[in-house]
Structure formats: C-alpha cells, structure tokens
Amino acid sequence: MPKQIRLNAFDMNCVVHQSPGLWTHPRDKADRYNTFDYWLELAAILERGRFDALFLADVLGIYDVYRGGPQTALERAVQVPVNDPLMVIPAMACATRHLGFGVTCALSYEHPYPFARRMSTLDHLTNGRIGWNIVTGYLESAARGMGMTAMEDHDTRYDIAEDYLKVVYPLWEGSWEDGAVLRDRAGRRFADPARIHRVTHEGPYFRSSAIHLCEPSPQRTPVLYQAGASSRGRQFAAEHAECVFINGPSPRVIGSIVADIRRRAQAAGRDPAEMLIFTMMTVITGRTTAEAQDKLADYRRHVDEEAALTLMSGWTGVDFSRLDPDKPVPAAHTDAMISALESFTTNADPDRVWTPRDIARHAAIGGRGPVVVGSGTEVADALQDWVATTDVDGFNLAYAVTPETFADIADLVVPVLQERGVFKHDYAPGTLREKLYGPGRARLRDDHPAARYRRAQG
Template structure:
C-alpha cells in the first residue's frame, strides 16, 4: 500500500496597507513599525523578509469605508487607527515584486465599487509586471459607510451583491480570457507586425449590471486570470466560492467545527463539477513564538499590555453591523439580522455571547486563533490543527511588526522543515503553478472555460476552396 505523503503547509503573511489590521492596539508597542505603512521601504523590506522565509504569498486585505458602527461614530477608530487611515493595496505590488522573484501577492478588491473593465486591466497589468504572481481576493463589501462614500444610499442586499459579483466575474473572464488569442502577439520587426489583428476579438456584453463592447487593452499575461481567492461563508457566498475560487479563507473556531466546514466546502465543490482537492483552504492565525515556551508566554503578556480589546470590539461591531457598545459587559448579545458579514453574525443565533466573552477572545485586539510557544511547540500545534481539520495552510497575521514575522521565520519554519511539512525551496513558475503544480492557467474544469476565445478561421473563400479540393484529391 502506497503511503500518502504528509501535506506541505501553505503559508501566507496576512497584512493590510494600514496601521491597525487584525491585532488592534499593538501599534503602540515600542518595537512596532506599522506606523511606517506609508513608506515604500516598509513594504519592500517585508517582501524580502517573507521571501527569505519561503512564504507562498503576502495576502493584503482591504476595506472600502470606515468602521463607524461602534458608539455610532469613528472616534475610537481614529484614535486606535482601526484600519483608518488605510491606503490602496494594489499600489504596493510592483515595488515588492521588483525586490523578489517568487513571493506571490493576493490583493483584496471590492468589486461592488469597481468597474469590471478598469479592474481587469489593472490586474492583467500587474500579472505582467509580477510575471504571474498576482491573485485577487474577491469581496463584495459589508459596510454602509462604503456605500455612502460612493453615492449609494446604503448597502445592497446580501444576495444581490453576489448576483452582481457573478456578472462582474463573468465579464472579467471575457476580458482576460476571451479577447486575445494566446499567440496573438508575435513581435515581428521585419514584417512590422506586433500583434496579428485576426487574433484579437471584441467583447460584447449586455447584462443586468454591466454593459461592455470592445477589445481588451492588455495582451495575455502569464496567468491570464489572477489566482482567485474568496472568503464567503454564507449559503450564497459558499455557492459562489465553490464555483469560482481556487483558495478560500474560512472562519476558524474549534478544530471539529473547522473540519465540518472543510468537508462541506469540498463536497459542494465536487457537486459543482470541480476537483475538491484543487480548492486550497486557509485559516487566519496569530502566532507568538520565542526560544522557549516560557519566553513565548512572557512575550504574550508583554503584547497584551499594549493591545486594545475595545478596538477589537469596535472592529467586530462593523463586521456584524451591530453597535456592541449598547450592551452591558455581561449581557448576552441577541441575534439581529443585518446586511453585513452573515457568517460572523450567525454565531449569535446558537451561542450565548457577551461583550466580556468577546473582549476575552480579543485580548490581542483580534479574533483569530492564537498559538503561543517555542518554535517546536508551534510547529506541533500547527501540524496537528492542519491534519485534524483537513485545511491546506494558514494566513499569518502580524502582531508586532515586523518582529512577529522575523520570529516565525527564525523559530517555527526550521521546525516545520525538519518534519517535512514545509518547503525548503521555491518551485518555479507562476503563483498558480506553485500552488497547484498544474500550469499557469485555470484548468478546463473551471467555469472560465466557457469564456475562452477559440482560434478563428481567417481563411479567404478561395483558400477554403483550395483546401477542400486538396482534401478531396
């Protein structure tokens, strides 16, 4: 019987073009440098560090809008820099790509406030400049403040946002895959032909949300379609993700619940006609590590003294669309149907949760699972979590930046490598090929296939007749 090799862990750094991302309040730590997020050297330094640690990618979160639900204003959001100010993540990619060769870049873009053409053009351009290392985290938005910023009266209905997302994505597929044939660009100086006109085709789209007609301006990039990430966990979100996504971020709770969610997602992907093992599932985590377990616990205590659980509560309030400041610390938070992140809000249906419970969970300011210990201890914990749940890897948040990434690379990665659970060198090729070892392009089983342009018959009538006579002879 052939033994199945242990799964190699996928690892992304999880960050945002802002000061306070997930673990709120830690920007006040004396060694934290996240206040430098508006300096290019901060990001190029991070990219080089992550590539030295053989990280698969840097995943950059983003929001449109501000967190204004808690206490009905943005006072705490501004004081604690809870993802405010925050800058456009796509502006960072070219600079980081220039100082690395293998690191992938997953960029969050909210399609609700984009036009498909301009977005598709920007990401196709980035795929060229990174030589096939770009991915897109597809989000539809959950903040009323964002809708008001772009001249809408309020957030669209949850399921309607996904209907729009389906059409947005189908139009992007047409641009990326359906306008240019793969060999359209020949760069023939002697014949003065850069691109063969017969191999470039206009797109014609008349839909419910979008209308477009014309030729896509960007020639085929390495991956054509960027690697597709998604985090939908509602019924509608899961249906969308299991149809389109190549990697999914899933909410983390107890390993048994995560395993159940993994099995549900893979079964749904199979029902969509996809190979369930070709969908990579990732969980966001925070790690505090040091030379020994005791030193790691000391570092945790030090970090907690700077963290802001209340800032975490303010972030959480906007995630669920409910002002949690209205409840007493020991009062159970009732379930209220809102138009925000449905999967996060659902937990109040089945669990009795108080603000005190949330603050305890948010002791580092963020709600992701926290792993604390020596490098060996962390490696054991991560491997056990991955094997028990069936996930494929982790999105590692920062705590004190860039210290936490340096610590992980120094203490944890060698332990994972010694156990055969983490790569010792990068594979060659695009981000998609590194993740799936199946080439640069989306597979034929993906919904994109129906939008791919086919070589056109450009022969003249006389050429066709001559071909027919030759065949008959």
C-alpha cells in the same frame, strides 16, 4: 506523503490590522505602512521564510457602527487611515523572485473593464505572481462614500459578483488568443487583429463591449481567492475560487466550514482537493515556551479592547456598545459580514458561549482567529493538528507585532515544519498558480467556469 502546509502572511495597508492597540508597541512598525521601506523589509522576511504569498486585506469605508459613529475608529486607527493595497505590490515584486501577492479588491465599486486591465498589469509586473481576493464589501459607509443611499443586501452582492465575473473572465481568457501577439519587428506587426476579439456582455448589473486593453499576462486570470463563509459565500467559492480564506475561533467552527465548501465544490463539478483552504491564525512564538508566554504578556499590555469591539462592530453590523458586556451575544441577521457574527454565536459552536467582553479580549490580538502561543516546535505541532482536524490546507497568519511576528515564524516555526517534511525548502519555479499547483499549471483548470471563454487556437 504528509500534506504540505501553505502559509500566507496577512496584512493591510494601514496602521491597525487585526491587533488593535499593538501599533503602540515599541517594536511594532505598522505606523510606517505608508513607506516603501516597511513593505520591502516585510517582503524580504516572507521570502526568506518561504511564505507562499502576502495576502493583503482592504476595506473601503470607515468602521462607524460602534457607538453610532467613526470617532473610535479614527482616534484608535482601526483600519483607518488605509491606503490602496495595489500600489505597494510592484515594489515588493521587484525586490523578490518568488513571493506571491493576494490582493483584496471589492468589485462593488469599480466597473470590471478598468479593473481587468489593472489586474493584468499587475500580473505582468509580478511575472505572474498576482492573486485576486474577490469580495463584495460589507460597510454601509463605503456605499455612502460611493454615492449610494445604502449597501445592497448580502445575497444581492453575490449576484452582482456573478455578473462581474462574466465580464472579466472573457476579457482575460478570450479577448486575445494565445498567438495574437507577434512582436514582429521586421514586419512592423506587434499583434494580429484577426486573433483579438471584442467581448460583449449585457447582464443585470453590468454592460460592456470592449477589447481587453492588455496583451495576455502570464496567468491571464489571476489566482482567484475568495473570503466569504456565509452560505451564499461558500457557494460562490465552490464555483469560482481556487483559494478560500475562512475565519473562526476554533477547529470545530472551521472544520464544518471546510467540509461544506468541499462538498459544494464537488457538487459544482470541480475537484474538491484542488480547493486550497486557508484559515486565519496569529502565532506568538519564541525559542522556548517561557519566552513565547513572556511575549504574549508583553503584547497584552498594549491591546485596545474598545478598538477591538469597534472592529467587530464594523464586521458584523452590530453595535457592541449597546450590548450587555457579560451576556451571550445573540444571533442576528445583518447585511454586513454574516460569518463574522455567526462564528461567535451558538449557531456555529454550541459548546462555547461568547459575551461582548469575551469577544473584545479574543479579538484584541489576531481579530477573529485563534492565537497559538509556544516554542517553534509547539506551534508546528498546533499547525499540524489544525490541518489534521479541520482539513485546511494552510493558514493566513496575522501579526501581533510587525514585522516581528513574521520574522519569528520564518526563523523558529518554518525550520521545524521543513524538518518534518510538511513545508517546502525551496519555491517551485513559475507563476503563483504553478507554485501552488505544479509546473505547467499557469492557467486555470479546464473545469473552471472561466475556461469556457477560451477560444480554439488558430
């Protein structure tokens, strides 16, 4: 049986996400990001196209590495202004029945106790369609905004993440037993206190002694996404993530990351086949090859390469304005998003030499991911080739123009994949986890680290 391809839409609650400058295109609606109309229209398109989820990126702080300050980011709207992604999810969930929502929340700047309540609330309001993309943050400007003198170094941030999970896991999985909620109107008993438990944790970074404020939600623990491709990030993903979001410009780069994550998952005692791995891609498609190429040419007239370098500078911690635009990008160690820099150096792909000018052109549409252009049939061919070559399970699809890019995929690419038997015709019932893994799978697997916090029933 052919491998089923998973599709997420990749967006952010801002004007410019991964295609700097294209908000100026006459058909782009990204500058309506601060209205419910934008998000409801997008959700309807995605559910029509049977997308698994809307994957919402987020970032605290401003991209102020390029030219040593925030001016370019502010002027060109490079992921600023940016609104809270959690606020738009309930409205979209109310307007859809099946679409999932993976939301990025940095654990570096919020105590796990209120965060656990926020995610449980969303899991209730979405009927179990919420996922959490676990990130640790990468911008110094965010750390300064939160009153810190500097951001913690890269690996320490993952140590903090490990301690964070040791608070939220028992709150979600063990504070309320499955039978704790009675809803006994006649007996005036909503819950059985004997089956509700205090969670106490004293770790190197967090202390907490609390009863979880929410009754058990449909999934208890949200579907766990993770988006870090550094060595430390891959290990974290192998131990904790159900869905992993990776990024890179070529199958060679992506294939090696996928293989390494699956090896690590197996070594951690988890089933590597259960790990759903998504890579980012931007699709530009039309009814014919020529129409798709015309769209690409049209889009390129609106790109902003300086804004693209502003984005890349923020991701990597390297000020690209200080580099020779036509010399290879050197390998360097920073405490920003390490994998973002590595994917454009010979460390990742010795067959390709990237200069800052090359990176600016590449990142101007779709950020760090590849751009696939062609008819619906040609795009479907490319997606299947990527799956066969890299062993990814699916794609986080960024947009060039929104919502046009997503509507084109829903109308022109998805039907071809469905005809080939590699994409669902209908959603599976149940929670997001059940839609991804099958009926009866609303809860995390028993081999997941969070499962050890569950309590024996009765």
